[in-house]
Amino acid sequence: MIERVRAWIDAAERVVALTGAGISTESGIPDFRGPQGVWTRNPEAEKLATLQHYMADPEVRKLAWRSRLDSPAWRAKPNDGHLALATLERRGKLDTLITQNVDGLHQMAGSSAERVIEIHGTMREANCMACGDRTPMERVLDRVRAGEEDPPCRSCGGILKSATISFGQSLVQADLARAERAARRCDLLLAVGSTLSVFPIAGVVPVAKEAGARVVIVNAAPTQMDDLADAVLRGPIGELLPRLVTAPA
Numbered sequence: 254m255i256e257r258v259r260a261w262i263d264a265a266e267r268v269v270a271l272t273g274a275g276i277s278t279e280s281g282i283p284d285f286r287g288p289q290g291v292w293t294r295n296p297e298a299e300k301l302a303t304l305q306h307y308m309a310d311p312e313v314r315k316l317a318w319r320s321r322l323d324s325p326a327w328r329a330k331p332n333d334g335h336l337a338l339a340t341l342e343r344r345g346k347l348d349t350l351i352t353q354n355v356d357g358l359h360q361m362a363g364s365s366a367e368r369v370i371e372i373h374g375t376m377r378e379a380n381c382m383a384c385g386d387r388t389p390m391e392r393v394l395d396r397v398r399a400g401e402e403d404p405p406c407r408s409c410g411g412i413l414k415s416a417t418i419s420f421g422q423s424l425v426q427a428d429l430a431r432a433e434r435a436a437r438r439c440d441l442l443l444a445v446g447s448t449l450s451v452f453p454i455a456g457v458v459p460v461a462k463e464a465g466a467r468v469v470i471v472n473a474a475p476t477q478m479d480d481l482a483d484a485v486l487r488g489p490i491g492e493l494l495p496r497l498v499t500a501p502a
């Protein structure tokens with residue numbers, strides 16, 4: 254099956270990749286719903302990512318800031334899966350990389366920022382929920398380290414949150430529209446490291462399929478969309494992806 258998918262990728266001209274938390278676990282960042290996932294081990298942690306709780310409860314915000322300080326993502330480096338997608342771009346095949354991840358590792362691996370759609374935002378910036386002011390996350394974390402447990406916005410005193418999309422928060426409509434457009438015109442959609450259960454973005458998979466693209470899923474566990482895929486490859490992403498994207502000799 255790997256050889257067949259490799260041949261599809263060699264023949265493809267416009268690949269769209271959709272990545273999820275599973276592509277970053279080999280960099281030391283746990284996913285949410287995998288067997289070792291943050292929510293699988295501690296369902297309460299989901300509260301920190303829910304807008305309503307975050308806005309209403311200072312205790313939730315204090316916990317959220319502490320968990321941001323401790324995030325393994327600050328030390329993480331891109332792995333072979335991220336590097337493989339950067340290779341696919343260098344080969345001129347990758348049209349768009351839609352990522353559900355907020356860790357910025359695709360860009361660190363060499364994927365061009367203009368091809369990456371961070372559909373769930375980024376943890377590398379903080380956003381004021383009142384005035385919309387954006388600040389590098391590192392600066393706000395310095396304030397937390399200095400003793401502010403729930404640092405307010407320096408411009409307006411509003412609540413600061415990482416610039417990620419929480420549950421209960423809308424996606425950026427322009428990003429979603431761009432992702433759907435890319436899915437509609439691609440000839441191969443590569444879904445990597447996602448349970449494909451978070452909507453609306455998982456919806457780009459059936460959009461691509463209906464528009465005539467091949468759909469390839471690379472994931473260790475079954476996903477919601479395995480039935481509509483042309484190929485499902487199960488195994489570690491860091492091993493499988495490099496084998497799929499290397500150019501023929």
Ligand code: NAD
Nearest residue numbers: 273274275284285286287353354355356446448473489490
């Ligand atoms: P998920 O947690 O729902 O699913 C991850 C999937 O990847 C699981 O099916 C798991 O079995 C698989 N997986 C994990 N490691 C793998 C590996 N090395 N090789 C192959 N498969 C592997 O992820 P999701 O669908 O992306 O949804 C989680 C949401 O949480 C996302 O929307 C994202 O915004 C956010 N999130 C982001 C990060 C990050 O930025 N790194 C981390 C955790 C969660």
